[in-house]
Amino acid sequence: MKNTEDTICAIATGKGMAALAIVRMSGPLAFKIASQIFSLFDQDKKPISLDSHVAKHGYIFDPISSNLIDEVVLTPYKGPNSYTGEDLVEISSHGSDIIANTILMLMISQGARLAKKGEFTQRAFLNGKIDLTQAEAVLDLIQAKTVHQGRLALSALSGHLGKQINAVRKDLIALLTRITAGIDFPDEIGDIPEPDIEGVVRQNIAKLDELTRTARAGNFLRSGLKIAIIGKPNVGKSSLLNQLLKYERAIVTDVPGTTRDSLEELIDLNGIPVTIVDTAGIRHTDDQVEKIGIERTNQAIDAANLVLVIHDLETHTEGEEFETILQNKPYLLIGNKIDLPKANKKNIPDLVFTNCIDKVFISAKTGENLDSLLASIEKWVFQNNANKDMPSLNSRQTELCIKAQKALDLVQETQKGNYPQDCLATDLKSAIDALSEISGEIVSEEVITEVFANFCIGK
Ligand SMILES: Nc1nc2c(ncn2[C@@H]2O[C@H](COP(=O)(O)OP(=O)(O)O)[C@@H](O)[C@H]2O)c(=O)[nH]1
Ligand SMILES: [Mg+2]
Structure with missing residues (x-):
């Protein structure tokens, strides 16, 4: 080659x-x-x-x-x-x-x-x-738009990801070699004790599971995260967009229905590239333009990975029916205008929503508690994964990792059926092959062409 x-x-x-x-x-x-x-x-x-x-x-x-x-x-x-x-x-x-x-x-x-x-x-x-994961990291590093993207690419470039994949691969190869030896020399070597096989397979499924879990955050870090800000008119959606952008992008007035179209802007949220969409407020209206705006709000919700549902703590009314519009989208509930009840010495109303990921009380006007909101978004992206610097798999690598996991699941199943040990060999081999393809030990010409097609000339 x-x-x-x-x-x-x-x-x-x-x-x-x-x-x-x-x-x-x-x-x-x-x-x-x-x-x-x-x-x-x-x-x-x-x-x-x-x-x-x-x-x-x-x-x-x-x-x-x-x-x-x-x-x-x-x-x-x-x-x-x-x-x-x-x-x-x-x-x-x-x-x-x-x-x-x-x-x-x-x-x-x-x-x-x-x-x-x-x-x-x-x-x-x-x-x-270099191995294939390092070659892919070179491209990620060149294309990195945030510091965090760069850090992750650098970690993969150092070979960290390849090493983790290889450790699993080596374990499985050792197991396969031992099983094959047992088949070839039934009298001298014989079967491996079942718990030994079970242990190796279980441990390596867990390792692969940890790696595939990084893919979700990695995907957001590479391709960006889309967040829609929704809520009733006048709750402070546009104010929040402006606060996040740190400049007056959207028109903010006390007239309900000011924002009539969805507005999209890009921010760097602690290294995660985030597209924020400010939407028209959701309410019943006969105004034709506002109706179209609300239709666009629904589209923005559809396209979003995460929704921020804004609630006005001052005019707080019970029974907001956002959950039907949200259709199982993950969302954060935001109580806005916290400055007002505080200034007026009123109690801060509690917001009762069942399925939200988190509740944050902020002031979009003063910026109070915005840090907590950003931290909450970040926490959701990384799914509480403490090790944010762990290199994350890209889609090619994830697909192969899942393929290897599935093959190992089959090994486990076969084992439970008490079949002869040579029945494990085929699935074990396909798990090894999938992992070899991640690091590029065994890889087809087409895959190589595809990986390098996205590079620039000169790299
Ligand atoms: N006191 C206070 N007023 C706010 C806050 N956020 C927004 N407002 C005001 O609420 C009104 C509506 O804000 P806007 O961002 O246009 O709301 P939208 O219709 O949801 O986009 C404006 O007069 C804002 O100045 C806040 O945190 N505190
Ligand atoms: Mg608005």
Whole structure:
């Protein structure tokens, strides 16, 4: 599967004006091509030999016309001690698209070819420098939009996730080997004691279960969380949106029905990318525009992962019928305008709702207790999982993890039926295969292509 006969090159930095641009090249010709277009002096353009991991200041020139292209720093990495595991060269030039492109063209004219998306990382994977979970983490890290996303990607990049998967895989391989040996040598080795098999399978189902549970939070961290703010007119929905955004995005007035359309904004909630939708207040009305607004509110609820139901603590009325509209959506109940009963020395009414995840009392006007609201949302995202920095599975990995779990469930079932031990081998093997596919030990060409298709060129 190795595809390292040719030498690839690409601009690794973004387009546009910048202080520096980096052009990289990897493959068997990387050092040769670099030494043909690089020299220590701008006058006397003698190619030089390159020492691994020693950055050199010098000049790029066109070996045919002898034209000077740029003053650069060149860093050679001799394989296998490089990102790709092959000979790799990085040239830092001045950050002009024209210069970077000219250097790229020179490399191509000397025998390199333009790299495909993610091909440097793909080579790192094919050469065994990283496993597939680490390659996926590279992409997550490049695409991270919040600090938390970056931290999780970095943790997976360090190989943490791959190690956990591999620990389970190794346990199962050891078990399968032992069962197979027992089948092959019934007299010398024989069956494994049933409780031993049961123990190994149960422990590893639990480990996989813990990993798949991280997928939910991971999904919100990668793709974002959608939250709809709903409630009767004038309870302070738009005020809460503004408070969360820290600027006056929505119009706030004391006229009921001010917000007529749903408004969507993105916030970074302690590292979780959250889209907040402010909606038109829910009430019976003959106003055509307001009716459409309320219809949109229903759509916003449908699309949301979590709903904030706002309640006015000042005009508190019993028997709000939100639960029918919510249709089993998880929701937080928010008592708003806590400043008013406090100022007027009135009792804070209790809010009686049966299925809410949590109740928080805030003031959208003053920002009081907003921290508790954010903490409550965060707690729901992580489902009280204390270890927020545990790398979380992406959808490809989750699917395979569940596949492995199901196969292990079958092993457990077969075991209960007291069948001969060789009946366990097939399911055990498919659990091992699914786990091997997560780390990329065994993986099809299509899966690899799909993983790297989302990368940018140059990574
Ligand atoms: N005292 C007080 N007034 C608030 C609070 N939140 C909103 N209001 C006021 O309630 C009125 C309606 O607010 P708005 O955000 O437009 O409510 P919406 O119709 O639910 O979007 C405005 O006059 C706000 O200033 C709060 O926490 N305390
Ligand atoms: Mg409003």
